[in-house]
Amino acid sequence: MDWELILENGGKALVGTDAVVFALAAIGLNVHFGYTGLVNFGQVAFLAMGAYGVAMGVITFGLSFWLAVFLGLFAAVILAVLLGLPTLRLRSDYLAIVTIAAGEIVRLVLRSASLRSSTGGSDGLQAFADPFFDINPLPTGGTALGPIHLGDGGYGFWIWTFGPNTTWVLIVGWGLVGLTSLMVWALMRSPWGRVVKSIREDEDAVRSLGKNVNWYKMQSLILGGVIGALGGVIFAISRQSVQPDNYSTALTFFAYTALILGGTARIFGPIVGSMLFWSLLSFTDVTLRQAVVNDKIPGDFLTGTRVGIIRFMLVGAGLVLLMVFRPQGIFGDKKEVAIGERG
């Protein structure tokens, strides 16, 4: 067993690009689910809007990279309006059904052979993120102060180092996580946030006070969707490619698991949840793979591909157990967990 490898991967996953992307996705879900009580089961569609907005903006429409980022965010706004209009006035089940369907629609349309010329079909699109890496200020060479790497052997601490490009993505990504969290924090302290949280507690009461509940819900759906789309932008940039099958419904529920693990309706809930989620996932993944390689697991049942499948099952089981036994997650307040009280 290569314990250093397990430690290295587990530590890198704590702050890696997946943690950033899912933190952003989960912050968006927190606005929907945690604060407003909207059951959005199609967050992946918003990520896909951001990611494909950038990729198609640059490659298909020939826009500049930065304009394409705005295209992605704008597409997320449009999607939120399209999904919200028919469902926000109805019971929460309808939003859940329509959003999970929308997530699947988006993926099927993106991978459709009929649209291959613009979306790249099931192969997706590549090579659109160069302008982002062109302004990377980090030099490829540098110094190292003891275990702290500053360009010499990547950037990072001890065995946890990233290449200059990944480090640049991480700096921008965590910067966005910080900015959006700050924004959500400020919004939730504002009168707007109070209305939104009251909608979660008792929609009819808020309506009887003369607030336009559906419009507040719509604003919340748009806000959370755009934050999710930012996650999609980072996802696309970090891989320098978009592929439709990366945007399957499972992604939404990874984000849900991360959010509930950290604690809903808490500023740090989605961030810590996402970091821990990916660290745990990477830890179990590498440990299992190491066990397979070193024949620690008897029989030939567990192969490399099966480890990947087991990972999904663990996430599903984790979601069930969290939901049943600790719906407030690590940070949450049981009184404020929307899902604890409402039927």
Add this chain to the structure above:
Amino acid sequence: MLLALLALDLAGAAPAGAQAEGEEPAHSVRGILIDKKQTRERTDDVPVEGAEITVSTAGGEEIGTATSDAEGAWEVEVPGPGRYTVELDPDSLPDGVGVAGDRNELELDVNPNQRRLIQFDLGARTRDVTTTFDRFLQLGFTGIRFGLIIAITAVGLSLIFGTTGLTNFAHGEMVTFGGIMAWYANVDWGLHFIPSVLIAVAAGAGGAAAMEIGVWRKLRRRGVSLLAMMVVSIGLSIVLRYGFQLIFGASPRVYAAYQGQDPIEAGPVNIAPRDLWSIGLIIVVLLAVAFVLQRTKIGKAMRAVSDNRDLAASSGIDVDRVILFVWVLGGGLAALGGVLFALNERISFNSGFGLLLLMFAGITLGGLGTAYGALVGSFIIGLFIQISTLDPFPAVPPNLKNVGALVVLILVLLVRPQGILGRAERVG
């Protein structure tokens, strides 16, 4: 029509006549029409006689027509060098022969003193001899079968929602479970298909009962909210789906029984006998379900719980027992639907999840929580999905046909959120 053909024939005879006199035209377009039968063997090639070809200028002015002779050869004289359009009339081709990719109109340049040779790519596969109406009937038949399969799986989902209020996102996995169990019984253990179906249905009903007793009843007792239960059902669905992948593998599989049946030709519609049996079986089962709901005591109790749970409980109905029965019924129906779906298509670990979204579309269209609404809505969705691919009328690309159903779902919610058979409820 006949006269027109005759006229074309006469017009086509003129250049042929000119050729017979040995004076080859200075400028012409010519070709040989050969049906290659989509094979590499030259001996399979058959010349196509009697096909009509029209040559026009690039501006669309007709210059001349020709009819291919016994060797498939044709030639049309043109006034001089320039750009011309050559059109092969697909209706003049023999039955079963068509132009690949419908490229029956070609543009080409004729150079000075050139007798330009062009080829039309002919083959059997590409020629669709059926009329639009015939295709409509065929798609309609497939749609009826598909709609009934969605309906039989959706009834359970709708009943569970009606009696417990739970939107069960793991219902698709119950469908997959039935399909997979039947595969193991039929292929792995080598049983006949009919006992395999019975095993699958029993396993589906048993599995659903186990879920109700092991998970849902406990959660209800703990007072877990419906929203939380919905998230739990998602988690369960993920565990089950990937559990199936772990055990069953990622690639789709087919049953050993009833493959490659000779279709029955009913007019323009080809029907595999297994589809006919599937349809008959589903109709019988659905009638039985309707009978249970309407005429038996447990059915009445189910409808009572669905209408108002507290009232039902206070009038002496054992709600937990009714809910257990609903799960058993729903699980059995889902498993049967899964088997019949897999019988015609294939079964893989995520078949059920794909169907789940269509079930949702159907249930929403029919009215959330109503058993008959689920039937009607799912049937319409299945039919709609198939017919939406009808070429050339709506012509949704087949790989996007499910998307159309999901778009319908969103539109229904906009216009009539209570569905076809649902009652309008004031929300908020």
